[in-house]
Amino acid sequence: MSFSSTLENIDQADEETKRFLCSAGLEAEAFGIRLAMREGLINAVVHGSRGDRHKIVKYGLRLENNHLIVEIEDQGGGFDWQFHMGKEPALTSESGRGLAIMRSYCTDVAYNGKGNKLVLRKKIGEELLASKIAKQRDQAIVKPGTDVVASMAQGFRNELRSLVEKGLKELVIDLAGVEMIDSIGLGVFIATHNSLSKTGGKLIVT
Structure with missing residues (x-):
């Protein structure tokens, strides 16, 4: 400004x-x-x-x-x-x-x-930026620690990739505390969906 x-x-x-x-x-x-x-x-x-x-x-x-x-x-x-x-x-x-x-x-x-x-x-x-993650068997619920925007996308992508690589079948992203998602953030969701689909898993966004 x-x-x-x-x-x-x-x-x-x-x-x-x-x-x-x-x-x-x-x-x-x-x-x-x-x-x-x-x-x-x-x-x-x-x-x-x-x-x-x-x-x-x-x-x-x-x-x-x-x-x-x-x-x-x-x-x-x-x-x-x-x-x-x-x-x-x-x-x-x-x-x-x-x-x-x-x-x-x-x-x-x-x-x-x-x-x-x-x-x-x-x-x-x-720790202020990290997502809150709750795991139960083959499912994980992820609550982003901040808005899913370009400046934070890489860290969030890495968190989700780590969960996918552990063999989770269902990944739930809870956006209750998120106010904004930009195009880069949407790309993270799509990349995660594609990775899960290859192993028979699914991504749920709530």
């Missing part, structure tokens, strides 16, 4: 972030990533754009290979982020804590060479 450089628009970005994290089943990570995101956006608006509402801030959030990745870019002149990265603000200072907060809640914090594009990475524990 892109928006004009005002502090009020940071709240809109925060709402979008909350919705994304909830849809991905990552409410447990919401506090840290939202706080780090807000600090990055504050820096972009206040220091990068210097409060010029005619300048645009770009913001993006995605899930990739068990990492939440935040990208923030402003139209300012940048800054020497490596110099400031290791500095700690004085206890009496009224500002300057944004980078320290981002480092506290993210696995990696880095800017581009110019210093006007920020990338935050937060590693997500695999």
